[in-house]
Amino acid sequence: MEPRGSSGVGSGNSGTYTPEIAESLRFEEEIQSLIDPSFDASSAAGGSFTALLGLPANQAVELLHHPGPGEPPASAATDTLRLPFGCSSTFVERAARFSVFATDDSPASSSGGGLSPGLKAEPPDSDSPPTLPAPAGKPRRPSKRKECEKSKAKAVAKKSKSAEENTSAAKPAAEENTSGDKLPYVHVRARRGQATDSHSLAERARREKINARMKLLQELVPGCSKITGTALVLDEIINHVQSLQRQVEFLSMKLAAVNPRIDFSGLDHILSAECGPLAVASGCGGGASDPAMWASDTAASTGGIRRMPAPPQIWHLDVVHPQQSSTVWENNGVAHPHFLLSPATSLVGYDPASSVPLNSNRLKTEL
Amino acid sequence: MQVTRTFKQAFLEQMLLGFRVTDVSSKRMSFQEKKSVIKLSADVALAVARGSRKWTRGLIANLSMEQQKRQLPRMILVKQYERLMKPCGSTSWKIPRSKKILRKCLRVSSTRRKKKLCAVEKRRRVLRRLVPGGESLSGFSLLDETLDYVLSLRAQVCLMQSLLMTCEASKRR
Numbered sequence A: 001m002e003p004r005g006s007s008g009v010g011s012g013n014s015g016t017y018t019p020e021i022a023e024s025l026r027f028e029e030e031i032q033s034l035i036d037p038s039f040d041a042s043s044a045a046g047g048s049f050t051a052l053l054g055l056p057a058n059q060a061v062e063l064l065h066h067p068g069p070g071e072p073p074a075s076a077a078t079d080t081l082r083l084p085f086g087c088s089s090t091f092v093e094r095a096a097r098f099s100v101f102a103t104d105d106s107p108a109s110s111s112g113g114g115l116s117p118g119l120k121a122e123p124p125d126s127d128s129p130p131t132l133p134a135p136a137g138k139p140r141r142p143s144k145r146k147e148c149e150k151s152k153a154k155a156v157a158k159k160s161k162s163a164e165e166n167t168s169a170a171k172p173a174a175e176e177n178t179s180g181d182k183l184p185y186v187h188v189r190a191r192r193g194q195a196t197d198s199h200s201l202a203e204r205a206r207r208e209k210i211n212a213r214m215k216l217l218q219e220l221v222p223g224c225s226k227i228t229g230t231a232l233v234l235d236e237i238i239n240h241v242q243s244l245q246r247q248v249e250f251l252s253m254k255l256a257a258v259n260p261r262i263d264f265s266g267l268d269h270i271l272s273a274e275c276g277p278l279a280v281a282s283g284c285g286g287g288a289s290d291p292a293m294w295a296s297d298t299a300a301s302t303g304g305i306r307r308m309p310a311p312p313q314i315w316h317l318d319v320v321h322p323q324q325s326s327t328v329w330e331n332n333g334v335a336h337p338h339f340l341l342s343p344a345t346s347l348v349g350y351d352p353a354s355s356v357p358l359n360s361n362r363l364k365t366e367l
Numbered sequence B: 001m002q003v004t005r006t007f008k009q010a011f012l013e014q015m016l017l018g019f020r021v022t023d024v025s026s027k028r029m030s031f032q033e034k035k036s037v038i039k040l041s042a043d044v045a046l047a048v049a050r051g052s053r054k055w056t057r058g059l060i061a062n063l064s065m066e067q068q069k070r071q072l073p074r075m076i077l078v079k080q081y082e083r084l085m086k087p088c089g090s091t092s093w094k095i096p097r098s099k100k101i102l103r104k105c106l107r108v109s110s111t112r113r114k115k116k117l118c119a120v121e122k123r124r125r126v127l128r129r130l131v132p133g134g135e136s137l138s139g140f141s142l143l144d145e146t147l148d149y150v151l152s153l154r155a156q157v158c159l160m161q162s163l164l165m166t167c168e169a170s171k172r173r
Helices: A014-035 A054-065 A089-098 A107-120 A140-152 A162-176 A198-220 A230-261 A265-272 A275-286 A290-306 A310-320 A322-332 A341-350 A352-366 B005-022 B031-050 B054-066 B071-085 B091-112 B115-130 B140-172
Strands: none
Touching: A198 A230, A198 B140, A230 B031, A230 B115, A230 B140, B005 B031, B005 B140, B031 B054, B031 B140, B054 B140, B115 B140
16 A cells, blocks of 8 residues: 555655755746846855755655645545544645645645545655646746745845855755755855854754744644744643543543453454545544444445455354354344454454464455 | 555554454453553554654653563564564663763753753653653654654544444444
8 A cells, every 4th residue: 555654754755856856946046046147056055945944845745645635524525535633724735835846826725636636546645746746837836936935035145155055054964855866965045144154054954944843843733823932832732742642541441441342353354444544534523423434334344345365264154153153143233234243253252262363364364 | 644544554453453462352351451451552553553763662662661560462562563673773772871961961051051941941851751762852853753743643542533433333233
């Protein structure tokens, strides 16, 4: 499904983004040469801090993928891979603005619209951001870069010492920008009236990184975007983390209360089948419709499960232990359409010895 | 990208495996034991599903330290997360060392800069205690790991809610 799903975030992504970053930086040079006729495009550093935010932008784009089209609840029914947590539209917009790949005209709609096909077909997950701006076309990029310039750079810098910047920016570049085929250094432009020695530049790069992370966290934690000041934002983040941890404890307590009656092996079929994302979506969104969804989707789930080679063996075991399976059916009170659930429960619940090889078989087919 | 279907599947599979291994459906355990076992399963499942991050390694280190008394059922879970701990096996030793270094730094810098200790630094220290394995992180990596951890915690809460709901739904039938 997704080969790099569980690997570290962002480790393999920067390689796909640097051609775009290099291109956008070259456009910036063109803009700069237009603005300032005395600007020497060949010698000067063409980038701004947006290039420095290349890595946060990468991770912002990655974060951008998972919430998906979070805010319109009306489209929940149509979108099968809706992830209910994380995302407000403002977050998507802000993260899209951080990313160098959002198009200029309609960042929210295009990134939202571009994300849902990207989410529905998850293997080309890393391909969707590069392919999304490619058809967007070049003329949009310079205008987007101009917007970035206005929003990010406080003043157009007059001096930019490429030699010093290269040596000082090499360090942040080495730790952030892992692939160095087109752009080995992150060219940092000194702002007007600020020192340009290597130490302060490196410090400023570091501070920008930290501020970018803080902004992302602010947008993630609900109710934090209005707060100004690092201490209060950190307070909110701490409260949020504590509340989430308490929620986990509470849910584990509830699971312990409900647990003894249920055998879980049969459930993981259904959970990992296509009902999984639907169940999560409905469950987190306030899922009173969950039982209805199970009833309506058993056809799909049983159809999905029948494809696996395990069921014939399950039926065989039912023949061997008819009385036990009938008692299981009575206990669970399952109707006939759910017969694939009950044999599974009868397996592990009542005959662990013979079902162990069967379980491993089923695990293999699932995994 | 983070909360993908693979993540959800890996989480649920690992959690159910944990339930099966620890035999939590039996009637022999007390309620408190069941709760702690389920929470442990959930945390291990989260760490395994997320992969190799600093906070996942710290989480697993904390869990294995807590569960020293009950070795046997954990060993089956341990083989899963030894796979995780392999790439950076010496992190657990780094943690006490950098704690000392951090303390020395704080002691030295506190004499010079008393302002920084007040608002932001106190909260940073609290955050370090909250995020697993956060004692050795500082600055940018702390915020990075916090971000990742918050996203994963949300996913964990949602998945556990859906698991709970499916249990209750099938129980009702």
